[in-house]
Amino acid sequence: MLSIKNLHASIGDKEILKGINLEVKAGEIHAIMGPNGAGKSTLASIIAGNENYEVTGGEISLDGEDLAELAPEERAHKGVFLSFQYPVEIPGVSVTNFMRTAINETRKANGQDEMPANEMLKLIREKSELLEIDRKFLSRSLNEGFSGGEKKRNEIFQMAMLEPKLAILDETDSGLDIDALRIVANGVNKLKSDKNAIVVITHYQRLLDYIVPDFVHVLYNGKIVKSGGKELAHELEEKGYDWIKQEQEA
């Protein structure tokens, strides 16, 4: 589904990604771990099409289609979803209205009619129940005055609404208490199918107890330096990232 080949990217003069290779197939969950500053969030942003970064080499494709020339919204229309580490506040636009706009723009781009209002309401009800979100919450302005946990839960609610092909969860566990973490993870697991794929970006192993990855990759200094199964996450939890750093510098 997602294929990244020898990806190089920089911001200004600073090279952040130095040759990433990653293959994610439908039905898989991949975890990308690594110390702060390794380039994890940059990688997520670049897959989603953030134009602040310059791709200087390599390629990213989704189901064989090169994403290089596509704007962020075009990538979204093709099924790429990024759960933000720091979701943005939009005063005056309710969660419901924002979702309605997002869904209908996506449908329009894919040559479909707008979703009928009753269908939309049904979908909202279903997905808000999945994430145990109070209906009142949905009429509040998007992310405005939300706690860290509420913001993250709202991100996964949006993911549930949009049903993406490829979901990238960037530090979704940060700011979540243990109960919220369980709800969010449960939501993600229910959304998982053999037709979609999930990339979990995290600093800690904690989230991976709930969203169990098929593959774990360690990103360090702009490169994937180690890949393995879920046991790699436990090893990192025990030994910390210094072990990787030493190995790399040796």
Place this chain on the structure above:
Amino acid sequence: MDLKEKLVSSFMAFEERVDVHSELHDVRTAALKNFENKGFPSKKEEAWKYTSLNAILKNDFTVFPKQENTVQYSDVKKYFLHEIDSYKVVFIDGIFSSHLSATTHEGIDVCLMSSVLNKPKYKEVIDTYFNQIANKEESLTSLNTAFANEGAYINIPKNKVADKPIEIMYFSTGSEAALLVQPRNLIIVGENANVQIIERHQSLNENAVLTNAVTEIFAEKRAIVDHYKIQNDNLTANLIDNTYVSQKEESSVAVNTFCFGGNLTRNNLNFYHFGEHIVSYLNGVTIIGEKQHVDHYTLVQHATPNCESHQDYKGIFSDRATGVFNGKIYVEKEAQKTNAFQKSNNILLSDKATINAKPQLEIFADDVKCSHGCTIGQLDETAMFYMQQRGIPQKEAKALLMYAFTNNVIESIKIPELKQRITKLIASKLGVKMGFDL
């Protein structure tokens, strides 16, 4: 003959026509003299540094329209807040239109200024209020005073609540190639009284118009006044709005200015405090493009202790539009425990658009909280990326962000139907049809 000469020489004829024997004669004569001495303001004056009237004054303005023009309600219905019932005071080319108006004298007065100025029964009110808070030194205000004859008169007596909003509407039909109109509004809101007013100036075709309006608002003790100015005129229309607000203790007055249209707009908005625990709100949303020019010039004179003022102005400027925000807060020595806040946030959407923002704080009391913040920026890129990531195309994302930017001012609109109207106006100004009613 230039416009100033034309105005000065037509003064006698004007007074003959209205009522030369009235005691207002002295007020008018003094005002004309001040205008004659000072003339139209020029860019040499600090207060007019960024706004030039020169090009506009070159028009050969008709000072008094020749005939009464009839306008059908169906042609202008869209300019009214027709979704709800309202009192209406409507003028066409400066002349009162009885068939478009819905005035009242039952419990409250909503009627026309000319009848009040001339009737003996209103003499006391006129003596007490007329031209009392307007700045007698300011030349354009003086010009209006000299020719003051028509406009809206609103008087909400003590303990009365106006049961529906009042719409003051000035249409110009363009029957003259260029028309100068000088409406004069007097709004008196008694103790514990409450009123909502919507004011609009609208030209119905592309002929040049210059409106030099003066509005005096008197809010007595504990009065509550919500005044909305909708400025969405044609690109050939020019507006100089001079509004003076006098507030007594515990009163609350909000003037909300929504400025989308017109060629040149200058809003002189002045608040004066006479009593403690007064609250003043000055809100504005400006969205302009092409070569439009909008100048907000505000003054809040804190003269008494324990009062508050809140100014919140949002501006979005595209193309070659120019904006000015000059906000003056004056805190006198006696005005301890003043809370005075001022914000002017601006977004420039083009390299050629400009905004001149100038906060002026003069504080002579030592125990006060005052703040001002002017920001000038572009749209937040992270927010844009966030919305695009959710599938919202760039153009719509931009519009949503700009809407969000103006949101806290929109939220202050207390008439739901008006709020919806303004929201739609903003969406259309931003050039989008959203998937939902904003």
